[in-house]
Amino acid sequence: MDGVxxxxxxxxxxxxxxxEISFLNTELNSLELEIELIKKAFHQDFVGPRDLLPNELAxxxxxxxxxxxxxxESAFVLTIKTDLKISEISGNVQTIRTKDAIEKATTAVxxxxxxxxxxxxxxxxxxxxxxxxxxxxxQADLDFLPSLKFNIFRYLEAxxxxxxxxxxxxxxxxxxxxxxxxxxxxRLYRFLSLISSRYRNVPFHNxxxxxxxxxxxxxxxxxxxxxHLLRPLEILALLVATIxxxxxxxxxxxxxxTKAYTKLATMHKKSVLENHHLLHACxxxxxxxxxxxxxxxxxxxxxxMRYLRDFILATDLSLHGIILRNMKESKKNISKQYQxxxxxxxxxxxxxxxxxxxxxxxxxxxxxxxxxxxxxxSMVMQEFLRQNQKETDMCLPITPFMDPSKVIIAKEEMNFIxxxxxxxxxxxxxxxxxxxxxxxxxxxxxxxWNSRLNHFYSVxxxxxxxxxxxxxxxxxxxxxxxxxxxxxxxxxxx
Ligand SMILES: [Zn+2]
Numbered sequence: 001m002d003g004v005x006x007x008x009x010x011x012x013x014x015x016x017x018x019x020e021i022s023f024l025n026t027e028l029n030s031l032e033l034e035i036e037l038i039k040k041a042f043h044q045d046f047v048g049p050r051d052l053l054p055n056e057l058a059x060x061x062x063x064x065x066x067x068x069x070x071x072x073e074s075a076f077v078l079t080i081k082t083d084l085k086i087s088e089i090s091g092n093v094q095t096i097r098t099k100d101a102i103e104k105a106t107t108a109v110x111x112x113x114x115x116x117x118x119x120x121x122x123x124x125x126x127x128x129x130x131x132x133x134x135x136x137x138x139q140a141d142l143d144f145l146p147s148l149k150f151n152i153f154r155y156l157e158a159x160x161x162x163x164x165x166x167x168x169x170x171x172x173x174x175x176x177x178x179x180x181x182x183x184x185x186x187r188l189y190r191f192l193s194l195i196s197s198r199y200r201n202v203p204f205h206n207x208x209x210x211x212x213x214x215x216x217x218x219x220x221x222x223x224x225x226x227x228h229l230l231r232p233l234e235i236l237a238l239l240v241a242t243i244x245x246x247x248x249x250x251x252x253x254x255x256x257x258t259k260a261y262t263k264l265a266t267m268h269k270k271s272v273l274e275n276h277h278l279l280h281a282c283x284x285x286x287x288x289x290x291x292x293x294x295x296x297x298x299x300x301x302x303x304x305m306r307y308l309r310d311f312i313l314a315t316d317l318s319l320h321g322i323i324l325r326n327m328k329e330s331k332k333n334i335s336k337q338y339q340x341x342x343x344x345x346x347x348x349x350x351x352x353x354x355x356x357x358x359x360x361x362x363x364x365x366x367x368x369x370x371x372x373x374x375x376x377x378s379m380v381m382q383e384f385l386r387q388n389q390k391e392t393d394m395c396l397p398i399t400p401f402m403d404p405s406k407v408i409i410a411k412e413e414m415n416f417i418x419x420x421x422x423x424x425x426x427x428x429x430x431x432x433x434x435x436x437x438x439x440x441x442x443x444x445x446x447x448x449w450n451s452r453l454n455h456f457y458s459v460x461x462x463x464x465x466x467x468x469x470x471x472x473x474x475x476x477x478x479x480x481x482x483x484x485x486x487x488x489x490x491x492x493x494x
Contacts, residue, residue, distance in 0.1 A: 134173075137166050145170065146222040148368055148441060150215055153375060156208045164211035165192040168243065171218045177239075180232040181300075187292035194284045195244055202251030203382035212376075214242040216364040220357055224434040229338055230354075233300055236293075237307035238354060242361055244281035245312050249273060251383050252390060254318070259396045271316040278312045307354065314355035315362050320420060323359060326352045327427040335430050356428055360435075363421045366413070366445045367438035373445050377413055410449040417446050 144150040145167060155163050169189060177183055199207035217238055221227040227235055250273075257265040257272045268275040282305075284290055293304060314323055330349040337343040345353075365376035384402035391398050401412060421442060429435050 134166055134169060137163060137170065141167065142170065145174075145215065146219055148216075148219060148438065151372065152208055152212050152215065153372070155211075161196050161207055164207070165189070165196060168192055168211070168214060168239070171214070171239065175221065175227060175232075175235055175239075177232055177236050181236060181293070182295040183236075184292045184294065187290055187294070191284055191287075191290035191292050192243070194287065194290050195247055195281065198247040198280050198284070200248065200250065202249065203386060204376075204379040205246045205249035205251055205383065210243060210246055213245065213361045213364065214239060216361040216367070217242045217357065219438075220361065220432065220435070223437070224432045226357065226432055229343075229431070233296075233304060234307065234350070234354060237304050237311060238357060240281070240304075241308055241311035241358055244284070244308075245274075245277055245315050245358070245362065247277045247280035247284075249277065252387050253399075254316070255399060256387055256391065256396070259391075260394060271313050271319070274313045274316045277315075278309055281308060281312065307351070310351055310355060311358045314358055317420075320359070320424075323352070323355055324424055324427065327356045327424070331427050331430045338431065353431065356424065360421075360424055360428055363424065364438070366417050366421055367425075367441045369441070370445055370448050374448075377409065381407075381409060408453070410452040413449045414446060414453075417442055417449070 141150070141163070152164075155161075169185070169192070172178060172183065172188065178185055196207045196210075199205075199210060221230075221235060221238070230238075252260075254272045256262075264276055265272050285293070288294075293301060296304060313319070330352045333349050334345060334353050337345050337349075365380075366373050368376070384399075384407075385404060388398060388402040388404060390396075391402075401407060422439070425435060425439050425442065429439065
């Protein structure tokens, strides 16, 4: 950055911002926007908007540039919210000078509007990190990586986003994907840095949920033997889909997006959020610095992209019934084929099977040990309560299962397990018998919730819990009380 006058940087960035905005202004009108954008990401040999940046700006991230990033982000957010004209936005870029002003601008427009925020411009700081150290992963975590006992909350509590990225690198290594598909390790690491930075700080749909789903997929592939039924390209697509499947999730579901007429809902007619997550995955891959699949041949690349699209869109719960029905039809063909020495799978059957794996991984909180499952349940509930508050504030129709005056958590969890999770896992069991370990855990959790139907886990308790689960909070409180009582006794003895 030495020798480059800040004014020149400001002008260059403003210029790029204007280019991006005029591009988006013309494109946003199209009903097929998502298809167009994805096509661009797919077919321009993975060259994305970042190429518009002058090189010298992309490689140096000084405090000045970081400030501009923020300014541009805020300015862009304002354009989404208020449809300001470009001249007015340029005004904003100039006036937003201090950190306070930036924060004010961001909070004023509401974080759920910060979507599709100029990926090309915002990403370069994230992809700079070239160093990673796989030896820094604790041995115990490596040992538990293929197991349901793996405890992710250690990372969540420490806000350690790096170790999950390194563990994902390890999964790729253990599954021999680097060699068999000639993947670029450094680019994969940058891709993971980039995509993890796209996850927001929301109670449930955050980077740790994405990692949890990825680790469950690793459990299916290794402990449940799914890797022996699939080719490397398919294993790769399954892992990448789980990594990206909730990128930039605002913590407000599809029905909220539609009810509130958000920008996202006008862009994507169906599977609003899932299309948005997919778009983030495509953008990340379209960045040349992060395109770790550049050595795949064009046919493989196309296949990979089709898988990625199908798998991420399959996580839309409104498609649950269709996927379950397809899986029920496909499972006999698939298991028959897999009993042969050289199985030949019909491609639709194979895609259904893999979509089902992704969905099961996404719905895997209740296959964990009870203590972990309860904690995820409280995080889901916190996100629901947040949406409920938003719906109330905006006078939107209230989503019934998020209404604190009506919800009984144990009952919701039981419905979730019985109606959504168990039927799906049962269809997989025919093909992957080892998945029965997971189903046993799920049934155990079902018993737990059943015994708690009239118990004290009220919604209010969840509401008051912040980062820890209410159950653990209660324990902490009990311990604290015991300690203070003990101290009190000691004092009175003196
Ligand atoms: Zn998810």
